Amino acid sequence: MSFNQFNNIAPVNSLGRAPNETVTRSKHFQLGQLDSLGLPLLCSLLFIVLYLAWKSRRTALPPGPSTRFPFWGRLKFSERKWEDFTELAKKYGPVFHYRDGQTNYVVLNSADAIFDLLNKHSRIYSDRPQAYVSNMLGQNKTAFRTRSDSRFFHVHRRMFNDAMGPRSVHEHFPLLEKLRIRLLSQLLSKPHDFIEHIKMSAGSAVLKMAYGYDVRTKDDDFLVSIMRYVRVTSTYGGLGTWAVDHYPFLKYMPRGFPGTSYRKFVEEFPAKHNKILHQTTDWVKAEMAAGRAVPSFVSKQLSDRVDNQDEEQEDHVRHAAAGMYLGAADTTPGVMMTFFLCMTLFPESQRRAQEEIDRVIGKDRLPVMADRDDLPYVNALIKECLRWHPVAPLGLVHSVTEDDDYNGMLIPKGSTIIANLWGLSKDEQVYPDPWKFKPERYIADSNSTPQMDPREWVFGFGRRICPGQYFAEASLFISIASTLAMFDISKAVDSDGKVIVPDGLYGGGTTSLPLPFECRILPRNDVMVEMVSLLTAK
Numbered sequence: 001m002s003f004n005q006f007n008n009i010a011p012v013n014s015l016g017r018a019p020n021e022t023v024t025r026s027k028h029f030q031l032g033q034l035d036s037l038g039l040p041l042l043c044s045l046l047f048i049v050l051y052l053a054w055k056s057r058r059t060a061l062p063p064g065p066s067t068r069f070p071f072w073g074r075l076k077f078s079e080r081k082w083e084d085f086t087e088l089a090k091k092y093g094p095v096f097h098y099r100d101g102q103t104n105y106v107v108l109n110s111a112d113a114i115f116d117l118l119n120k121h122s123r124i125y126s127d128r129p130q131a132y133v134s135n136m137l138g139q140n141k142t143a144f145r146t147r148s149d150s151r152f153f154h155v156h157r158r159m160f161n162d163a164m165g166p167r168s169v170h171e172h173f174p175l176l177e178k179l180r181i182r183l184l185s186q187l188l189s190k191p192h193d194f195i196e197h198i199k200m201s202a203g204s205a206v207l208k209m210a211y212g213y214d215v216r217t218k219d220d221d222f223l224v225s226i227m228r229y230v231r232v233t234s235t236y237g238g239l240g241t242w243a244v245d246h247y248p249f250l251k252y253m254p255r256g257f258p259g260t261s262y263r264k265f266v267e268e269f270p271a272k273h274n275k276i277l278h279q280t281t282d283w284v285k286a287e288m289a290a291g292r293a294v295p296s297f298v299s300k301q302l303s304d305r306v307d308n309q310d311e312e313q314e315d316h317v318r319h320a321a322a323g324m325y326l327g328a329a330d331t332t333p334g335v336m337m338t339f340f341l342c343m344t345l346f347p348e349s350q351r352r353a354q355e356e357i358d359r360v361i362g363k364d365r366l367p368v369m370a371d372r373d374d375l376p377y378v379n380a381l382i383k384e385c386l387r388w389h390p391v392a393p394l395g396l397v398h399s400v401t402e403d404d405d406y407n408g409m410l411i412p413k414g415s416t417i418i419a420n421l422w423g424l425s426k427d428e429q430v431y432p433d434p435w436k437f438k439p440e441r442y443i444a445d446s447n448s449t450p451q452m453d454p455r456e457w458v459f460g461f462g463r464r465i466c467p468g469q470y471f472a473e474a475s476l477f478i479s480i481a482s483t484l485a486m487f488d489i490s491k492a493v494d495s496d497g498k499v500i501v502p503d504g505l506y507g508g509g510t511t512s513l514p515l516p517f518e519c520r521i522l523p524r525n526d527v528m529v530e531m532v533s534l535l536t537a538k
């Protein structure tokens with residue numbers, strides 16, 4: 001990419017004459033005259049120069065909506081921003097720009113723009129925007145927010161790759177196969193609480209992998225405190241939550257000045273927040289000291305540590321393990337909820353997947369990880385659940401570390417880059433009939449080539465691509481294939497015998513999950529029920 005356009009935008013031609021004239025005349029000025037006449041004139045000129053410089057830079061920016069006040073104004077978006085962005089893209093094109101307070105945002109709305117910038121130019125597009133309050137909470141040490149040039153970023157990525165990358169993920173298959181028995185058993189005994197079971201199952205998997213901790217109930221202390229950690233992180237540590245994130249000058253304003261309420265929070269909260277984080281690794285250390293520790297990510301990293309780096313290494317491990325939980329907390333359950341929703345709404349796809357399982361595996365055993373390659377339709381159905389409503393509809397924002405030129409548009413250094421994944425999932429050019437649930441779209445046949453595999457984008461991009469992808473895919477496969485083998489999912493019926501059709505609405509936020517809905521979950525055959533009951537009793 002070249003920066004020529006950016007270099008050429010300085011408004012020399014349009015401004016050259018006016019400043020020169022001033023300089024010529026100013027030769028005849030006496031010092032006293034400067035006070036009475038020159039100073040206001042110089043100020044006006046300075047203002048004009050700044051304004052024109054700002055304006056010409058703005059013309060080079062991608063097109064986009066603007067606020068009434070160039071430096072301070074903020075645009076308002078709905079809770080489901082991705083829908084607003086998709087509408088704006090129709091007007092401004094696949095790459096558009098807007099400002100929020102002092103921050104430049106560039107929104108990418110086409111597969112080409114997303115892959116060109118975030119994959120092909122990942123060297124400069126892999127940073128994360130920083131936020132003052134979030135950093136005070138220590139989140140710049142957690143995987144999601146680390147700077148791309150920081151030691152934390154490189155150490156965490158290496159640790160994640162060792163623990164759950166493509167070469168090591170199979171070590172967790174026995175754990176995932178075991179945990180799905182508990183999920184099936186809970187679905188059998190309390191089908192109405194399926195959302196709670198899904199969340200607990202995903203949480204248990206990651207806590208076992210990260211800390212070697214066995215979650216028994218939903219009120220479990222360990223689970224409750226780490227969930228509190230996640231809640232505080234997402235509620236108070238989100239980018240743009242506090243006015244100071246948009247207007248950094250507020251850092252220098254005295255207490256009581258409008259917009260400084262963050263001060264009380266940063267004085268009181270980070271210590272409490274850190275304590276929760278310490279409790280998790282302290283538990284593992286105590287287990288190790290007592291000789292009871294189950295092998296886990298934390299126990300392995302702590303026993304591998306180099307003595308003279310103890311504290312630093314422990315800090316890395318603590319934040320990396322919390323990052324695993326943060327990464328998994330809503331994402332895998334969100335896709336599982338979409339699966340239950342789509343099976344309720346689209347019975348034909350469910351029937352085809354069950355037919356495949358019955359044919360390939362039979363009706364007298366549950367699927368195992370080794371069956372994955374033999375179930376193409378089930379795999380296609382999982383891909384369609386990932387696309388149907390991407391669980392992170394805008395991915396996670398990136399930040400660009402250098403000025404860049406994309407197709408003649410200036411992407412200024414420090415801009416926050418948003419990939420509109422929801423928009424991509426509904427792009428007719430990429431997914432014809434995007435509102436239809438069609439697993440077949442990923443399967444080649446004599447009439448058509450498969451459509452783009454959504455795993456190319458739902459897990460993010462470049463150096464920031466989700467390090468939990470292989471673990472998540474394995475977990476989704478075993479849970480979904482087993483649920484299909486054992487249960488029929490259909491529309492619930494109310495007390496008057498009326499069929500309840502879920503409205504299929506989703507919530508807003510960084511992760512977007514289906515709003516609570518009802519469905520009926522009934523076992524398909526007695527053999528499976530007996531088998532799961534026996535395995536649960538073991």
Ligand code: HEM
Pocket residue numbers: 143144145206323324325326327328331332335391392395396397398458459460461462463464465466467468469471472
């Ligand atoms: C279906 C499930 C999942 C989806 C769709 C998903 C999606 C994503 C996305 C879109 C990102 C941002 C990538 C980017 O910035 O370009 C991400 C980052 C991340 N995910 Fe996942 N994820 C899932 C499951 C998991 C799981 C199970 C874990 C851990 C066990 C995990 C851990 C992480 C971490 C640590 C990051 C931050 C990486 C970084 O910033 O360097 N994710 N994920």
